[in-house]
Amino acid sequence: MFKDSFKYYKSRKPCPDLKDVIDLNNPDYNKVTDFRKRLLDEQCEYELGLRPVKDWEVFELRNIPGLIFIKNPFTTYGQRYWIIKCLKEYSREPHKLNLDAHNVLNKDENWWDICFGNSDKGKELLPKLRWATFGYHHNWDTKLYSETSRTKMPTEMSLLTSFLAQTLDFKDFKAEAAIINYYRMNSTLAGHTDHSEVNVEAPLFSISFGQTAIFLIGGLTQEDAANAMFLRSGDIIVMSGKSRLRYHGVPKILPTIDAPWDDIEMNDNNQHCTWNESDWIKAKTYISEARINMNVRQVLKPGQLSLL
Numbered sequence: 001m002f003k004d005s006f007k008y009y010k011s012r013k014p015c016p017d018l019k020d021v022i023d024l025n026n027p028d029y030n031k032v033t034d035f036r037k038r039l040l041d042e043q044c045e046y047e048l049g050l051r052p053v054k055d056w057e058v059f060e061l062r063n064i065p066g067l068i069f070i071k072n073p074f075t076t077y078g079q080r081y082w083i084i085k086c087l088k089e090y091s092r093e094p095h096k097l098n099l100d101a102h103n104v105l106n107k108d109e110n111w112w113d114i115c116f117g118n119s120d121k122g123k124e125l126l127p128k129l130r131w132a133t134f135g136y137h138h139n140w141d142t143k144l145y146s147e148t149s150r151t152k153m154p155t156e157m158s159l160l161t162s163f164l165a166q167t168l169d170f171k172d173f174k175a176e177a178a179i180i181n182y183y184r185m186n187s188t189l190a191g192h193t194d195h196s197e198v199n200v201e202a203p204l205f206s207i208s209f210g211q212t213a214i215f216l217i218g219g220l221t222q223e224d225a226a227n228a229m230f231l232r233s234g235d236i237i238v239m240s241g242k243s244r245l246r247y248h249g250v251p252k253i254l255p256t257i258d259a260p261w262d263d264i265e266m267n268d269n270n271q272h273c274t275w276n277e278s279d280w281i282k283a284k285t286y287i288s289e290a291r292i293n294m295n296v297r298q299v300l301k302p303g304q305l306s307l308l
């Protein structure tokens with residue numbers, strides 16, 4: 001059962017045995033198939049912080065059809081670009097934050113500037129950012145999207161997911177809603193299904209940065225058994241087809257052994273993904289004890305113009 005596996009991996013005492021956690025750094029071809037032959041490689045989008053598609057490692061889980069895993073396709077500069085975007089730009093208006101309800105930020109303040117401004121308020125505020133929503137804003141209570149709660153999707157987030165969709169041969173994906181979850185080392189995300197979207201035929205893209213997650217994915221009901229897998233910085237999972245409505249959650253965050261945002265790479269593409277060194281110094285301290293997950297969804301059916 002999903003709940004039992006969640007409890008097992010969440011436990012710190014006793015520490016769970018991680019031998020059954022699917023590790024795509026070391027793929028077991030009894031459990032996964034190579035998905036590379038199914039990729040369409042029309043152009044490489046260096047400007048999105050990605051490596052050329054010909055260098056990607058992509059798998060589909062044999063017992064979870066439709067669950068596609070792309071092993072960190074980002075360059076080192078790309079990882080830094082997206083981590084800084086998530087922390088500096090996506091944590092302010094017009095996007096919605098969990099912090100909005102707590103009135104901790106004055107009108108002229110934003111999370112990034114306060115947190116990295118060396119004040120006592122900043123130290124206290126830093127771990128309090130838990131989520132941000134984009135496009136059609138996720139309503140955590142009703143789980144319903146509404147035409148009256150919608151702002152613009154960040155352009156580069158839409159471009160990135162459209163490029164991923166096109167490469168994986170999903171037709172006409174439109175990024176219309178997104179959630180970023182900001183995890184501390186002791187955070188978890190309870191089991192749930194993502195069913196608020198009118199269009200659950202469209203894939204859902206989930207991109208992870210920072211510390212490693214144990215990601216748990218079960219079946220269509222809570223009673224089904226679950227599989228655990230590691231999601232490391234840069235890894236992307238796509239929940240498509242029959243896997244789109246499966247239960248999933250994050251029972252544990254583990255410290256990363258290697259930090260791909262620090263890898264020294266040849267041919268890195270910094271001319272397209274620009275960020276500045278002083279922002280990176282700040283973002284790097286944050287990500288050393290945090291995980292960020294950006295998940296992007298299509299809401300509407302093809303041709304549907306609004307929810308009204």
Ligand SMILES: O=C(O)CCC(=O)C(=O)O
Pocket residue numbers: 179181189194206208213215231248249250293295
């Ligand atoms: O953090 C993750 O990997 C999963 C996030 C998620 O499932 C969600 O926000 O719906």
Ligand SMILES: [Fe+2]
Pocket residue numbers: 192193194248
């Ligand atoms: Fe989810």
